[in-house]
Amino acid sequence: MTGRGSGADMPLDGLLRRIQAESDFPALSESVGAINRITASDRESVNQLSNTILKDFALTSKLLKLANAAFYGRPGGGAISTVSRAVVILGFDAVRSIALSLILFDNLQNRAQAQQLKEEFLKVLYAALFARELAEKAGVRDAEEAFIGAMLHHLGRMLMLFYFPAEMAAVHEAMAARGITEALATTEVLGASPEQLSITVARNWGFPERLVQSMKHLPPGRVRKSANDTERLRILAGFCGALCESVTATPEGGHPAAMTRLVERFRDSVPVTTEQIGTVMTTVLGELAHFAQAVNVELGRSPFAVQAARWAGLPPQETASAGVARAVTASEDALDDVVLHEAAPAPCATDEAPPRTSEAVQARLASGLQDVGNSLIDDNVSLNDILRMILETMYTGMGFEHVILCIRDASRNTMRGRFGFGDGAQALARCFDFPLAGTPDVFLVALQNNADILISDIDSPKIASRIPVWFRRQISARTFVLFPILVKGKPVGLIYGDHAEAGDIVIPEKELSLLKSLRNQAVLALRQSL
Numbered sequence: 001m002t003g004r005g006s007g008a009d010m011p012l013d014g015l016l017r018r019i020q021a022e023s024d025f026p027a028l029s030e031s032v033g034a035i036n037r038i039t040a041s042d043r044e045s046v047n048q049l050s051n052t053i054l055k056d057f058a059l060t061s062k063l064l065k066l067a068n069a070a071f072y073g074r075p076g077g078g079a080i081s082t083v084s085r086a087v088v089i090l091g092f093d094a095v096r097s098i099a100l101s102l103i104l105f106d107n108l109q110n111r112a113q114a115q116q117l118k119e120e121f122l123k124v125l126y127a128a129l130f131a132r133e134l135a136e137k138a139g140v141r142d143a144e145e146a147f148i149g150a151m152l153h154h155l156g157r158m159l160m161l162f163y164f165p166a167e168m169a170a171v172h173e174a175m176a177a178r179g180i181t182e183a184l185a186t187t188e189v190l191g192a193s194p195e196q197l198s199i200t201v202a203r204n205w206g207f208p209e210r211l212v213q214s215m216k217h218l219p220p221g222r223v224r225k226s227a228n229d230t231e232r233l234r235i236l237a238g239f240c241g242a243l244c245e246s247v248t249a250t251p252e253g254g255h256p257a258a259m260t261r262l263v264e265r266f267r268d269s270v271p272v273t274t275e276q277i278g279t280v281m282t283t284v285l286g287e288l289a290h291f292a293q294a295v296n297v298e299l300g301r302s303p304f305a306v307q308a309a310r311w312a313g314l315p316p317q318e319t320a321s322a323g324v325a326r327a328v329t330a331s332e333d334a335l336d337d338v339v340l341h342e343a344a345p346a347p348c349a350t351d352e353a354p355p356r357t358s359e360a361v362q363a364r365l366a367s368g369l370q371d372v373g374n375s376l377i378d379d380n381v382s383l384n385d386i387l388r389m390i391l392e393t394m395y396t397g398m399g400f401e402h403v404i405l406c407i408r409d410a411s412r413n414t415m416r417g418r419f420g421f422g423d424g425a426q427a428l429a430r431c432f433d434f435p436l437a438g439t440p441d442v443f444l445v446a447l448q449n450n451a452d453i454l455i456s457d458i459d460s461p462k463i464a465s466r467i468p469v470w471f472r473r474q475i476s477a478r479t480f481v482l483f484p485i486l487v488k489g490k491p492v493g494l495i496y497g498d499h500a501e502a503g504d505i506v507i508p509e510k511e512l513s514l515l516k517s518l519r520n521q522a523v524l525a526l527r528q529s530l
Contacts, residue, residue: 012192012200019163019201028107029205031056035099036206044426046092046385047419050083050392053099054421060396062102062294063095069290081367082396084388085374088381093144101125101151105295108162118297120158123248123304124151125291127240129284138236138270141229146236149214152202153237156194157182159201164190183217217241225268235269242266243277247307255311281312358508361397365514368393372521376528386525388419390518391495395421398511400497401477406432407493413437415447415494431474436491441468446482447491452516453482457502478502483519487527495519 019025038048054060060083067086068079080086087095105121131150135143161168167189174185183193198215210230218238226232242262250258259274266272272280285308292299299305372389375381387405395403402422406415406429413436417429434443442463446453456479458467477498485493499505507515 012196015164015190015192015197016200019159022163024107025163028103031103031107032100032205035096035103038096044419046084046087047388047421047426049087049092049096049099050388051421051425053083053095054392054396055423058106059099059102063098065294066098066102066290067095069294079367080371081364082371082389082392084385084392085371088375088385088389091144093142097128097144097147100148101128101291102295104151104155104158108158113161113165115301117158117161119302119304120154120161122288122292122297122299122302123244124154124158126284126288126304126308127151127153127237127244129287130240130243130280131236133280133283134236134240134270134272137272138239139225139232140236145211146233148207149211149233150237150240152198152207152211152215153217153241154194154198155202155215156196156198159197160186160190160194221265223266223269232269235266239266239270244304247311248304250307259311278312281308282314285309285312285314356399358511361399361511362514364397365393365511365518368397369514369517369521372518372525376521376525383525383529384419387522390522390525391419391421393518394495394497394515398497398505398507398515400481400505401500402428402496402498404429404432404496405493406496408436408491415443415491420496428475431470432496434468434470440466442466443468443471443482443494446484447486447494450484450486450491452484452512452519454505454507455480455482456505459502476500479505481505481507483515485519485522485526487523487530492526493522495522 034052035049038045038052053063063083064080064086067090080089083095090098105125108117108121128147128151131138131140131146132143135141135146138146140146160171168186171182171185171189174180174188175182183195187193195215195217199212202212202215203209210233213230214234214237216234218235223235223238226235239262242265246255246258246262256274259277263272263274263277285305288305288308289299291297292305368389371393372386375386375389391403391405394400400422402420402425404420404425405418407418408414409416415432415434415436417432419426420429422428436444436447438444440448442453442455445451445466455463455467458464458472458478458480475498477500479502480496480498483495483497484491485495497505
């Protein structure tokens with residue numbers, strides 16, 4: 001990335017204008033903001049989160065790799081091949097944390113200072129992982145919030161390195177030559193400190209205020225215990241950030257003394273021993289190795305990762321990426337290559353999905369079926385979660401533009417859209433509200449005869465009169481497929497998938513068989529719920 005501009009003594013609003021003028025920053029802001037707008041309290045939130053992630057093929061693929069890794073310590077139950085099941089297994093907040101970390105990593109990369117930025121991000125992620133592990137000891141109730149808080153603690157520094165590389169080179173020269181702090185040097189050169197930039201951008205991105213406040217750096221000296229939730233979050237982020245700085249700055253052989261000083265400084269607020277820190281370091285290195293594998297970063301080339309491995313007591317030969325992973329996850333199997341390498345939601349701007357071959361589609365549908373099968377025997381998985389996995393598998397596997405689930409409303413004797421996948425899926429779902437009695441259009445024929453129907457062109461003379469008025473008025477798709485869901489001979493639901501252009505849906509026999517199996521899983525799930 002070039003053309004970042006030059007000049008000194010720019011005020012904070014000037015820095016923000018320069019960043020916002022860059023072509024990549026609005027996309028980054030929109031991605032982070034979209035994730036932040038989704039709250040776990042919203043009943044549609046899981047669907048919104050899944051849809052947001054699935055828009056980006058690269059993000060989806062990396063997230064599922066991490067979900068399948070020992071990184072998240074999930075219980076048994078087979079591989080995870082849908083974002084919907086990842087939410088069930090890992091939890092809503094964990095998936096949101098993974099997505100945010102991957103979005104920041106993927107967007108804050110460029111050729112000019114790629115290695116420096118990767119090194120900085122590894123430190124940030126290491127701090128975040130450490131915060132998650134120590135959350136309980138530090139009195140922070142939400143471990144995923146601790147993760148995000150620590151990850152954002154040095155956001156401003158990463159943004160400055162990315163958008164103002166020349167100025168940051170001058171900052172580092174000033175720090176080395178005059179022995180001044182980074183905050184003072186950046187203020188002199190850029191007109192604002194990394195902390196000020198972090199806080200302002202985090203607010204613009206819609207992070208909650210308690211996370212924004214936790215980004216304030218701690219004063220030097222002993223850190224006293226606090227009864228305030230926000231302050232505890234800030235202290236934990238500060239502890240993990242200080243640990244990373246010590247790993248980077250401490251000379252060879254000096255880490256025992258540095259760790260002792262850190263423990264002493266935080267003993268009132270983060271009560272851990274040097275031995276406990278060492279144990280957590282080993283765990284976190286394993287988690288970091290899985291992340292590095294997912295984003296194709298070689299830990300063995302990272303000075304920070306090598307130093308962190310030494311602090312954890314790993315021998316030098318185990319500091320390479322594969323070695324670190326072996327040392328701390330020896331009991332784990334290698335990651336299965338099940339994660340959307342063969343299937344694709346809509347391609348994102350910079351990472352195209354691989355070609356959709358028949359074999360790839362079949363593999364994707366089969367792995368989704370396995371997800372659903374594992375979930376059907378789990379008493380803790382809700383009916384909505386299972387139905388969501390089924391729809392997501394059809395959406396990503398077949399490449400439909402939209403997939404919508406309709407459920408019968410017995411009080412009105414109608415079929416109504418509940419949720420779906422694809423751009424504007426929730427608004428589209430609301431368009432489906434049609435009676436189960438009347439002139440037998442194509443929807444009623446499918447439901448009344450338990451018939452799977454593919455309409456290649458809604459304007460074909462043979463079928464045009466059977467397309468209902470409500471569909472033509474509200475929905476622009478020219479081709480669609482219907483899979484009715486009947487329980488004990490009565491229609492209780494309908495799965496709809498579409499494409500905008502006529503003739504774009506072609507379903508070979510093997511794929512059709514797998515789609516029918518998915519529909520049958522929906523029948524089974526609904527039967528179990530009745």
